[in-house]
Amino acid sequence: MNSMVTTDDNPTAVDVKIDKLTSDADVYALVDSLREASSSSSAPIALDFRSLARARPQRINAHRTEIVANALLTEFAETDLIVHPPSSPNGRKNLERAGLAFAIRQRPPRLTHLETDRQKESWPAVDWGRTWSPFDSNFRQRIFEVGDEPDVLLDGKFVTFLNPHAYAADDDLVWELTENQAGEWISQLVRTRPTWVDSVHELGERKKTQQELIGKLRRVIYELVTNLSYAFCSHNVAGRARRNFLQRSYVQLYVTRGGTNSFDRLHFVAADTGFGIVATLLPKLVRSGEYDESSSELIIRQLINTELPDYGRSSGRGYDRITSILKEYSGDLFLTTGFANSSGQCQTMRAHSQYVAAESSKLRIIRDERLRFRGTTAHVILRLDESNRDDLDKTTV
Known part of the structure; x- marks a missing residue:
């Protein structure tokens, strides 16, 4: 995948071309x-995304x-990169979602050089380097204002909160982000999607069902955001000290539209480069004598299946609530988490839990030895087209 190339500015850059990102093999390569x-x-290293998603x-x-x-x-984090963005708007949009x-703009500027190849717009937009704060009234104003000023981060189908953990106490983070901002975005979104509520109901019943749906969607983002409070915790975490530690996180919501015989999907993503689920929960669990650093798969399985013991669930109850909503809407949870153990080695766990109406969930968990993932990325997908719930195709978004 790589070769030596020569340019005027970088005479010996190593070229890494990325033509597709659809499989594990692509990521490993x-x-x-x-x-x-x-x-x-x-x-x-020149990361060349120009051919990515060029065909519609x-x-x-x-x-x-x-x-x-x-x-x-x-x-x-400390690798010197030259980034060539995708040449197509579709490719750039996919990388934003x-x-x-986010990752490119949040890296150290001295190590990240963008080559836009004379494209009219800068990519990623400067806004991807911003941070969110509960005290930033302009941020909330920009979400809900009616105007023509475009913003890749804030619109009716896509909203991203950058580093929400950085400038907010826990109460501000959970309340202001989930209720006043993300919650309002969800409310407006649902009201503009009448097909998400069964139209055969009377008007009063439809409004009631709509409010119930809004409440459930708010609960998903609330539980995901709450977990950010533990992502960068300072208590005794195995392998807590590490080099090149960029404390970054984002919370993201977006919609993908279903085509013929398909369905609309609502995506909730909470990602961080913190200490990881296993390292965060382990100090609460080891005192039972039943868990240690080799229990990663068991901890993730019990977390998703809502089987963790009570004393290990102070930061895990949110997944109980998320699971119940996923079951109701036949949704999916993609979870990737990794941590550095006491010997400094990285353990990466990947899980996909799929919920199908009237059936038991399908849970797949693997320990991925080829990755050195740090932190947690939780991606929840809810299918919200009532008339097409039996169709299931969620491997690619």
């Missing part, structure tokens, strides 16, 4: 190329691309 290039040369039907896999975004902020635009 990219990560391996970055490792090989960074270990064998001090030259900058071609899509990237958001969940796998979220893994790449994490790698650019953790394992390769999958957290890669």
Whole structure:
């Protein structure tokens, strides 16, 4: 995947071309190329996304691309990169949804050089380097104002809160972000999507059902945001000290439209480069004598299946509530989390829990030895077209 190229500004840059990001193999090839290039040369690495999603039907896999975004902020935080954005608007939009635009703008500027190839707009937009604050009244105003000023971060189908943990106490973070901002965005979104509520009901019943739906959607984002309070905790976490630690997080909501015989999907994403679920829960669980650093898969399985013991669930109850809503709406949870153990080695766990109406959930958990993921990315998908709930195709968004 890589080769040596010569440019005027970077005479010995290592070129890494990314033509697709749809499978685990694509992610492994990219990560391996970055490792090989960074270990064998001090030259900058040119990440070339120009061919990505150039054809309109071609899509990237958001969940796998979220893994790449994490790698650019953790394992390769100190790697000198030259970034060539996708040449197509579709490709750039896909990378924005999958957290890669966030990762590029949140990296150290001295190590991240953008080559826009004379494109009219800068990409990622400067706004991807912003931070959210509960005291930033302008941010809330921009979400809900009616105007023509475009903003890739804030619109009726897509909203991203950048580093919400950085400038907010827990109460401000949970209340102001989930209730006053994300909650209001959800309310407006539902009211503009009448197909998400069964139209055969009388008007009063439809309004009641609509309010119930809004309440459930708010609960999902509330529980995801609450977990950010634990992502960067300072209590005794195994392998807490680490080099090149960029404390970054984002909370994202967006809609993907269903086509013929398909369904609309609402996506909730909470991603951080914190200590990871296992390292956060382990100090609460080890005193029972039943858990240690080798219990990663068991802890993740019990978390998703709502089977954690009471003394280990102070930061895990949110997944109980998320699971109940996923079951109701036949949704999906994609979870990737990793932590550095006491010997400094990274353990990465990946889980996909799929809920199908009238059936038991399908849960797949793997320990991914090829990745060095740090932190947690939780991606919840809810299918919200009442008339098409039996159709299921969620591998790519």
